[in-house]
């Protein structure tokens with residue numbers, strides 16, 4: 001069985017290896033004809049000269065080299081226009097998207113010619129290998145129970161060398177995806193056969209690649225999660241739920257709705273996590289889409305203003321963070337091996353409260369600015385059109401800063417890339433504005449708590465160690481207090497790894513939800529307990 | 532200012548210090564030789580198994596002590612001169628005290644087996660024990676564990692987690708036979724065997740043999756069977772760690788003899804935790820209590836006394852918990868290994884799963900006495916209440932659903948349990964709905 005597991009690992013690594021070297025296979029060569037086909041007239045006017053000299057018919061060995069060269073020229077030319085104050089000539093396409101578009105057309109080589117074969121060689125092998133690797137645990141790891149043996153001996157899960165390689169891989173991938181997607185055109189090509197399931201001959205974007213990888217990894221690691229925690233039904237049900245929401249709402253519906261000319265929105269994504277909600281293009285897109293679009297617009301407002309706080313009142317923020325959310329879902333499945341790496345020190349709790357609430361404030365301010373701008377665009381008269389300056393700041397700038405630092409760097413690169421270093425929920429804990437919002441409700445007005453079973457705690461520390469949110473659960477449990485914390489996402493793992501069955505996630509009356517507030521633990525009759 | 536010195540930074544000493552500090556400004560010093568900071572002894576196994584690192588089993592961050600003005604000193608107390616209120620330390624230092632709390636814990640029992648001091652023969656109690664075991668772990672293919680109790684089964688789990696073959700010698704005819712009734716003993720024994728442990732009942736250690744380097748390589752049992760091994764774990768119970776007091780004026784029996792206020796025979800000297808022995812035990816309890824919870828309760832209680840609120844040791848109803856590989860165990864009240872003549876009991880075990888419940892009550896008035904649960908969790912608060920107010924067994928049975936503390940979505944077995952209970956006793960108890968209790972405790 002051990003052998004089978006290792007074979008699975010090898011197959012997985014081969015698949016992953018092939019996927020990783022995809023960007024280095026084949027080349028990119030843009031012909032004059034291609035250029036004329038793709039570029040708009042004005043782009044052609046602006047770029048033709050330099051393209052002829054530096055791009056056309058030159059054989060680039062990688063799409064990254066090609067894309068960087070194209071982007072360099074594009075930026076140079078725009079820079080020049082700006083310097084000469086030729087505002088009407090400045091081009092507004094995003095440079096990286098522009099380069100990606102060209103790179104896709106100009107790429108050649110075996111990957112582009114054999115997309116499906118390479119899909120099988122990369123994704124196919126990796127998925128197969130991962131399943132073999134994971135399923136063997138059913139036998140290898142013995143009967144259901146706590147399965148944390150060796151976590152701190154394993155160089156992957158204890159910030160050892162494998163962990164560092166994993167982090168480097170993830171961070172590299174995220175940087176390419178967000179900042180230089182033209183570098184990974186071959187990776188985008190191999191998922192196109194999946195796109196064809198939805199749209200015949202359709203073209204995949206880097207976001208389709210990302211969405212597919214995200215959903216597939218969550219599904220596979222969800223299976224792992226269920227096997228690992230199969231002694232705990234809460235974990236099984238919750239994992240199925242979170243994978244379901246990712247699969248159906250964030251992946252399938254987003255692909256299927258556009259087929260019916262409906263907006264491909266992820267309906268579970270609530271503001272302020274969904275920070276582009278009041279962006280002009282989003283609102284316009286929804287409103288112009290007719291009944292369904294309007295429904296989605298109203299739904300989004302209802303979701304954030306009514307549904308989210310109401311459900312947090314009844315069930316705690318776990319209903320979203322651990323049962324529905326995509327970010328949370330990735331953290332709970334792909335990130336599960338790293339949950340122990342979250343920082344439990346008091347200073348990190350202090351930092352967390354500052355950071356997450358600042359991000360929330362930032363998100364609100366940013367939304368006010370974009371809302372103002374969008375309102376002007378849609379309802380303002382002609383003189384208000386494109387009015388985006390408020391109090392001297394431009395809504396465009398603010399949303400760009402937010403999108404880059406919070407949306408890309410924090411949520412993406414740090415949030416996921418740093419799993420093997422900071423643990424699996426650093427975004428959820430330090431950055432997510434929706435989590436901050438729900439946390440306030442959970443702390444002050446909710447029926448949710450984690451009940452401590454009297455005096456049964458032996459202060460072993462498993463709960464604190466495996467709390468991905470860095471909550472020092474033990475500090476409460478050993479005093480016989482209940483755990484009521486804004487940041488608790490109700491993953492239930494503290495309860496699942498407690499060797500004494502001390503912790504229970506519960507919804508109950510608000511009265512007495514903090515439990516024993518005195519200093520003396522149950523079991524000592526010399527004292528009156530405030531329970 | 533009065534100076535309170537505590538020997539031993541285990542749960543007992545540390546709890547006393549923390550609670551004294553809450554109420555008093557006294558100077559506080561904890562002297563302990565094992566580790567610089569308090570750690571959770573109960574979590575030693577998890578460090579070995581890689582669930583946690585050493586720093587994770589410290590319940591308080593290192594700055595905590597300074598912030599609370601609790602001075603720490605890592606040293607060994609070699610003698611007490613009570614007449615001068617002075618301690619002498621191994622380092623040569625002398626320390627004066629106004630009040631002294633002795634909380635020096637236990638030591639693994641060694642019954643004078645030949646070879647018990649060979650390399651690779653050890654108990655599992657201290658951080659040093661953990662370090663020694665960790666150092667040798669890679670050289671062990673087969674280990675023998677002597678003594679079937681809680682620490683023994685933990686040691687077995689630790690060794691198996693590293694792929695070491697384990698032979699487990701148990702004196703009784705079932706695991707933990709001195710505490711668990713037959714049914715439970717068999718349930719746990721079977722489970723231990725499922726984890727590929729060679730469990731030998733009615734077997735005792737006779738001698739341990741070593742090689743030319745003084746490293747263990749074989750044992751022989753009282754039945755004459757030889758078992759080759761590279762490690763022997765001695766887990767046949769623990770005894771109070773009081774050897775070092777033999778030459779002092781403090782009254783020692785098996786432990787440090789104290790009254791219900793933890794006072795020794797000498798003024799201003801107290802003893803709590805594993806090392807204390809009550810002259811007169813609390814009714815229904817042992818005179819030496821060696822568990823985490825009692826150490827904590829003793830620390831809390833003595834702290835009250837030392838801060839002007841004199842309290843006798845008054846633990847509530849007995850409770851404890853443990854885990855045998857994958858089976859969780861909780862107990863409230865008293866369930867004896869052998870049912871007493873004045874008791875009745877009811878045992879239910881799931882036909883296929885490792886889930887069981889054992890209730891005991893008084894024959895004459897049907898007052899509930901105690902419960903063991905396996906693979907089920909029960910609410911401490913509620914059982915504490917029931918045991919204190921001496922409720923009828925029927926009330927316990929009717930409220931089983933409310934008493935349950937299993938995580939959400941877990942399958943519930945109250946109906947099966949109650950059907951079986953009604954069948955055995957001829958009663959007709961029905962489950963109560965959750966409502967009233969929520970009002971009481973919620």
Ligand SMILES: Cc1cc2nc3c(=O)[nH]c(=O)nc-3n(C[C@H](O)[C@H](O)[C@H](O)COP(=O)(O)OP(=O)(O)OC[C@H]3O[C@@H](n4cnc5c(N)ncnc54)[C@H](O)[C@@H]3O)c2cc1C
Nearest residue numbers: 539541542543563564565607608635636804805821822823
């Ligand atoms: C492996 C293991 C698992 C356990 N699991 C559980 C469990 O699950 N549940 C439970 O209820 N109980 C459990 N116990 C028992 C529980 O840990 C003990 O009852 C408890 O730790 C005793 O605490 P204490 O403070 O009295 O003594 P200790 O924790 O033993 O602390 C005494 C300290 O004093 C130091 N010391 C001793 N003599 C001197 C001296 N002369 N000078 C200076 N320092 C000295 C010792 O080195 C030690 O550090 C377990 C014990 C072990 C060993």
Ligand code: SF4
Nearest residue numbers: 467488489491492494
């Ligand atoms: S406290 Fe428990 S349930 Fe809450 S986030 Fe931490 S591990 Fe999850």
Ligand code: SF4
Nearest residue numbers: 457458460461463498
């Ligand atoms: S609550 Fe459980 S896991 Fe946490 S310290 Fe207490 S016994 Fe250990």
